[in-house]
Amino acid sequence: MIERRPGLTVLSHLILLLGVLIVAFPLYLTVVASTQTSEQIAQSVPMSLLPGSNALQTYKTALLGGTTAAGSQLSGAAPMLWVSLVTALIIPLGKITMSMLSAFAIVYFRFPFRNLVFWMIFVTLMLPVEVRIGPTYEVVASLGMLNTYAGLTIPLIASATATFLFRQFFLTVPDELVEAARMDGAGPMRFFKDVLLPLSATSIAALFVIQFIYGWNQYLWPLLMTTNENMYPVVMGIKRLIGGESYTEWNVVMATAVLAMLPPALVVMLMQKWFVKGLVDVEK
Amino acid sequence: MASITLNKLVKRYGNGKTVNQVIHSVSAQIDDGEFVVVVGPSGCGKSTLLRMVAGLEEITGGEISIGNRVVNTLEPSERDIAMVFQNYALYPHMNVFDNMAYGLKIAKVPLVEIQARVDKAAKILELGEYMQRKPRELSGGQRQRVAMGRAIVRQPQAFLFDEPLSNLDAKLRAHTRLEIQKLHRELGITSLFVTHDQVEAMTLAQRMMVMNAGVMEQFGTPEEVYSRPATTFVASFIGSPPMNLLKNAPDARPGTIVGIRPEHLDITATGWALRVDALEMLGFERLVYGRWLHGAGNELVIVRSDETQPVPGLDTIIHVTPRADRLHTFDAATGKRL
Known part of the structure; x- marks a missing residue:
């Protein structure tokens, strides 16, 4: 102004x-x-x-x-902090791995019903944990995953948002780069590891921060699915006090x-540098 | 090094009712060590042709051999070729050295040899001081050289160039053209170079392939293509200003088109009579646009004259004489040379 x-x-x-x-x-x-x-x-x-x-x-x-x-x-609170930390780390790491790989498949591989698959993933955006909590609980309970880290994290890992984010990013990567990698003899996973992964570093950092906080702040799901005090995350611990x-x-x-x-707060502060770096030098 | 043979190459997209054929049975033989330029207007299928040779585009029909090997089903990396892309396609997160070395690393070439080959390429291309830089820290011309370096270090059977000069400014383009020529002389590697620029084609090619709408119109030396165009398309595509293709020339036989390049028309005292329609003064040359006095007067005839000739006034009548040995005749229906 x-x-x-x-x-x-x-x-x-x-x-x-x-x-x-x-x-x-x-x-x-x-x-x-x-x-x-x-x-x-x-x-x-x-x-x-x-x-x-x-x-x-x-x-x-x-x-x-x-x-x-x-x-x-x-x-x-110490053991609960540990539980929170483990879940809050597994969730973003799992999410990033899963969604990057699925976005990779959707963008770079031609398979039948590719668009249908994408839209199916996309539609699950409308079904967050809170909506499907009943059936999810049923499944997790039947699989004997109550009171385990697996139970705490796996249902939260699948993420349409992250898949969509990576898909959009991969679509902006020039086709010539893919072709150059093919000429260089890089197979699909090699291309993924050597080219896509480093190029996505800033998106990964951003996603990690957001999903770490998301995982850390989980309340409803752990409340439902943990009955053993050893598996309470800290957010629940506060309520119990x-x-x-x-x-x-x-x-x-x-x-x-x-x-x-x-x-x-620490994660946000440490990763902020990455955000800024990501915004300043766009490597494409 | 190896020759490249295209045998009745066909490319179709889509199937059923919406078939779109972009390459119509192209056959050609590119000799070992030869520099061939594929030239044509945009959408003529020249890039598709190159990408089929590279293995980036599936082959609908026909055969491509590199050396004595049919490569139709081979992966690009197995064809022993290297490609320079229009936008260079450098890996943005790798420095110049890694960009050039990446293919060799995948091929598990020993580190010492990678170092040696990259150093050699860097020396040829004068990239030595930039080895640790990222592509974004380089200028367009430098990026272009890195892209060529990436091709050179692989010591391939053939180079494929996909309009590599089109992103450079005019001055740099002329310079790089010379460098590519020099490089080809030094390395002697079979090269296939795609461009829409006829100057690039004429200057670089040992032989050139002129394409139009998926059809190979002519394959010959620049000299042949210029002096004996096989079709009216080639005649009008190569040469600037384009060849006059005249249906109403005074001595034209019916059903034929007479072709004469503007530079092969001399202003004389007698001969074809033209009314001067427009003039373009380009310093070292002049273009005189004239129309017939007789018959359907709307056909434009371009005459190129130089500064030694007097300037004709607008709307005056001039006479021009074509050099007899430079007259071309084409079939009006097929466009083929007669």
């Missing part, structure tokens, strides 16, 4: 600041609460907005579990929430 109107600038900054506040305040509250003791939170209404001094103790309890001052027995029969230790809940937020 070339227009210079001081009033407009002030207004737009106000709106932006308001937006930041709306997003940041709950986050701040979470962090602050996690540094106080549960008594402090319970007794002062409204809650103090200054950090307390109990951070170390609270995070220790949140992570490793133990008995709190109020006498409730809590299980630590709240409103059980025992007294809710809000400081531990908040600390667990902060812990649960860290890995996705």
Whole structure:
């Protein structure tokens, strides 16, 4: 915008600041609460907005579990974080592998009903886990995959979105490149590995971030399909800390929430460089 | 090195009612070490022909042999040929060295030899200092040389060029044309070069194949194609300005077309009478556009004269005489040379 109107600038900054506040305040509250003791939170209404001094103790309890001052027995978040991490890694890696290979097949191989296959995959976009949760549960249960990593991840791996994304990307790769590879004697998988894979690096990075967060934030599916405490992901763990029969230790809940937020935030921050790189030098 | 033989080559797309035949029974023999240019307007099937030789396009009918081997069912990489693509088709994520070495790596050539061959090609093409660069860091001409380098390192039986100069600017194109010529002299590898540019065809070809609508109209040396065009299509396609193809020339027999190139018409005191319709002054040459005085006056006759001749005024009447040994006669119905 070339227009210079001081009033407009002030207004737009106000709106932006308001937006930041709306997003940041709950986050701040979470962090602050996690540094106080549960008594402090319970007794002062409204809650103090200054950090307390109990951070170390609270995070220790949140992570490793133990008995709190109020006498409730809590299980630590560490094993749940591990479960979350494993699922959140298997899901994007599996998704990327599967969808890249299926997009590769759809774009580069001529087989009967190729378009039909593509559209069938595409149509499953309309059927996210939540819609097919009943039958999927039935299948997973019959296969004896309840309370396993396989059960947690496999139903979430098939992805029309990612297949579609890679298909669109592969369609932009010039045909001459395929032909050059054929002349060079590269077979289909060799071409896939040596040419398509490096060219898709930035798409893969983007997809990884999105799907990592998707996998990390799964709540409904694990809720349905895990009954064993060892297989609870951390998102479920937070819910279990709240409103059980025992007294809710809000400081531990908040600390667990902060812990649960860290890995996705870390992934986004680390992979951001890749995004920017991908946007700056388009290699085609 | 090897010869390439095309035997009654046919290409059809589609089946049933929507058959589209793009190559009509083309037969030709390209000798060992020869540089042959396939030239024709866009859509004439010249690229398809090349891609069939390369193995990128299936062969509907006929046979292609490279050396003494029929290659119809062989994969492109098994045909022992190398191709230079119009858009170069360099692998964008590999540097120049890897681009050239990729085919050799797949063929499991020992690393020392790969290094030696790539170095040699880089030296021929003056690419030495760019070996670690990515294609996007190169200019168009450099990319083009890398694409040629990729072909050279494979030491193939034949080179296939698919309009490799069409993405270069005019100056670079002329320069690269000379380089390709030089390269062919040095390496002596059988080459098949596709272009729509007749200047490229005339300058590069030892023999040229003129194609139109999937039919090979003529296959001969540039000299033959220019001086004895086999059909009216060849006559009008090769040469600029194109040959005059006249139905109403004063001494034309009925049912024939008289062909005479603009440069073979001399302005004289007597002869064919023309009214000057337009003039184009191009410095070293002049093009005079005239129309017949007699009969159906709408036929345009182009005369090329040079700066030594006086400039005729517009709408004046001039007389031209064709050089007798440069007159061509074609059958009006078939377009074939008589």
